Amino acid sequence: MDFVINSLPLYWEGALLTIRLTVFGAALAFVLAVVVGTLGTMRNKAARAVAMVYTEVFRGVAALVLLFWFGNSLQEITGFRLETEFAAILALGLNVGAYGAEVVRSSINAVPRAQTEASIALNMTWWRRTRLVVFPQAWAQMLPTFGNLVIELMKATAIVSLIGLTDLTKVADDFRASAVADTFTVYSVALVGYFLFAQVLIVLVRLLERRANRKLGRPTDDSLLGLLRPPSIGTTTGGAR
Amino acid sequence: MEPGNEPLIKFDKVVKKFGDNVVLDGLDLDVNAGERVTLIGPSGSGKTTILRLLMTLEHVNGGTIWVGGKPFSHMYRGDQLVPANEKYLREHRKTIGMVFQQFNLFPNMTVRKNVTEGPVHSLGVPKEEASERAVELLEMVGLADKIDAHPTQLSGGQQQRVAIARALAMRPEILLLDEVTSALDPELVAGVLDVLREIARGTDITMLCVTHEMGFARDVSDRVFMFDAGRIAESGPPEQIFGDPREDRTKSFLKAVLEHE
Ligand SMILES: Nc1ncnc2c1ncn2[C@@H]1O[C@H](COP(=O)(O)OP(=O)(O)OP(=O)(O)O)[C@@H](O)[C@H]1O
Ligand SMILES: [Mg+2]
Numbered sequence: 001m002d003f004v005i006n007s008l009p010l011y012w013e014g015a016l017l018t019i020r021l022t023v024f025g026a027a028l029a030f031v032l033a034v035v036v037g038t039l040g041t042m043r044n045k046a047a048r049a050v051a052m053v054y055t056e057v058f059r060g061v062a063a064l065v066l067l068f069w070f071g072n073s074l075q076e077i078t079g080f081r082l083e084t085e086f087a088a089i090l091a092l093g094l095n096v097g098a099y100g101a102e103v104v105r106s107s108i109n110a111v112p113r114a115q116t117e118a119s120i121a122l123n124m125t126w127w128r129r130t131r132l133v134v135f136p137q138a139w140a141q142m143l144p145t146f147g148n149l150v151i152e153l154m155k156a157t158a159i160v161s162l163i164g165l166t167d168l169t170k171v172a173d174d175f176r177a178s179a180v181a182d183t184f185t186v187y188s189v190a191l192v193g194y195f196l197f198a199q200v201l202i203v204l205v206r207l208l209e210r211r212a213n214r215k216l217g218r219p220t221d222d223s224l225l226g227l228l229r230p231p232s233i234g235t236t237t238g239g240a241r
Numbered sequence: 242m243e244p245g246n247e248p249l250i251k252f253d254k255v256v257k258k259f260g261d262n263v264v265l266d267g268l269d270l271d272v273n274a275g276e277r278v279t280l281i282g283p284s285g286s287g288k289t290t291i292l293r294l295l296m297t298l299e300h301v302n303g304g305t306i307w308v309g310g311k312p313f314s315h316m317y318r319g320d321q322l323v324p325a326n327e328k329y330l331r332e333h334r335k336t337i338g339m340v341f342q343q344f345n346l347f348p349n350m351t352v353r354k355n356v357t358e359g360p361v362h363s364l365g366v367p368k369e370e371a372s373e374r375a376v377e378l379l380e381m382v383g384l385a386d387k388i389d390a391h392p393t394q395l396s397g398g399q400q401q402r403v404a405i406a407r408a409l410a411m412r413p414e415i416l417l418l419d420e421v422t423s424a425l426d427p428e429l430v431a432g433v434l435d436v437l438r439e440i441a442r443g444t445d446i447t448m449l450c451v452t453h454e455m456g457f458a459r460d461v462s463d464r465v466f467m468f469d470a471g472r473i474a475e476s477g478p479p480e481q482i483f484g485d486p487r488e489d490r491t492k493s494f495l496k497a498v499l500e501h502e
Contacts, residue, residue, distance in 0.1 A: 217391030
């Protein structure tokens with residue numbers, strides 16, 4: 001027990017890096033997902049090609065390889081060294097953003113064509129109807145899958161020690177290596193840390209979902225327990241073409 | 242042609258195909274300003290397609306549509322007519338409004354927003370003014386108390402009346418109505434038809450209605466077009482079409498519809 005209390009500050013420092021990587025990685029992934037996903041729904045062939053190349057390339061490449069590439073290889077080719085933490089955020093964001101882009105694309109495509117037609121009848125521009133009509137409806141559809149993706153991203157941050165960053169996992173691993181406590185204890189603390197963080201993320205996404213559904217005039221499950229229900233897989237991209 | 246006598250809407254040998262399915266095969270159709278016309282005819286005869294072409298939701302494969310004496314499906318490049326581009330369509334379709342069979346209200350917006358977003362974003366009407374106008378229009382359709390409701394909280398009939406208010410908020414010269422009561426429970430139909438009668442009586446908007454409500458068609462229309470397989474089988478004033486149809490196709494169609502009622 002003493003070990004746990006004394007080592008908490010160090011764990012906390014590792015956890016802070018995990019949180020930073022998750023938050024910034026998710027922010028980057030989100031922006032990429034929205035922009036690239038939207039490009040993927042456009043009639044313009046060039047826009048769709050850009051979207052396809054990005055999603056296929058970054059979904060196909062393991063996050064780990066991306067991490068090594070940004071962390072090490074990039075410097076060898078260009079002589080330009082990315083700050084390690086930034087390299088990690090880039091690798092995670094680009095990877096998860098590719099999955100997110102597919103979610104955005106299929107959610108937008110799942111909004112009934114009749115909604116677009118109604119906005120054309122009101123003579124709205126492409127930009128206005130995407131922003132005011134299509135995207136807000138697709139948003140409710142994206143959120144559950146986004147919830148899953150951000151948790152996937154958080155879990156994926158555990159690989160960053162491989163380019164020399166000290167995240168929550170690395171802190172635990174260092175304790176094990178220095179044998180200050182047994183393996184069970186050192187990893188259990190990390191486990192609890194990840195679990196709590198995942199819970200926070202789930203609750204945040206749930207709150208966003210509720211708000212989105214309320215805006216669509218849909219019934220929402222307002223129970224406290226409902227907030228902890230993990231995002232359901234499969235309710236995600238229904239009707240996607 | 243005399244300027245004053247020019248039809249407001251003119252279909253000139255319009256061809257519309259879906260793949261190999263030729264839906265309109267050289268259709269000629271004129272509608273005058275302020276006229277109320279009803280399109281009737283069997284399923285698949287192309288009635289919806291005509292309205293969708295006018296709303297620019299579909300595009301012609303041949304021929305030209307003219308509105309207000311100007312090309313509508315096409316635009317001039319030099320003195321050549323070429324298919325209209327999006328910019329041209331945006332400039333010209335603002336005179337046209339449409340009400341859909343399935344209402345198609347925006348579920349992410351309140352009733353007020355549904356009615357104001359078009360004028361605010363497409364016509365640049367100030368928010369306050371659009372909102373005042375929304376109140377007026379919702380009063381006209383009998384739904385002023387629902388202004389802050391969500392579409393999901395309304396019955397089909399109420400949703401359709403909001404959809405009519407939404408279309409009118411754009412101050413269209415031409416209003417397209419595609420079977421606007423077909424998706425409604427029977428007891429809600431009358432309320433919507435009353436609103437349309439009111440519009441026919443109180444405005445000079447040119448109306449094109451596709452409907453199976455023959456009583457309504459008889460009351461409001463100046464002319465009825467009977468369609469069959471993408472062609473006008475017969476057209477004339479409602480008294481003639483309903484009272485003394487000349488074509489066998491019209492007779493059998495009307496018989497089928499009236500028996501169904
Ligand atoms: N988007 C489309 N793709 C392919 N075919 C279509 C499409 N829209 C309409 N059609 C075809 O065009 C023809 C005319 O359809 P339209 O909807 O205009 O008929 P309608 O007179 O409105 O019929 P209804 O009374 O059933 O509404 C039909 O054969 C239909 O199958
Ligand atoms: Mg139809």
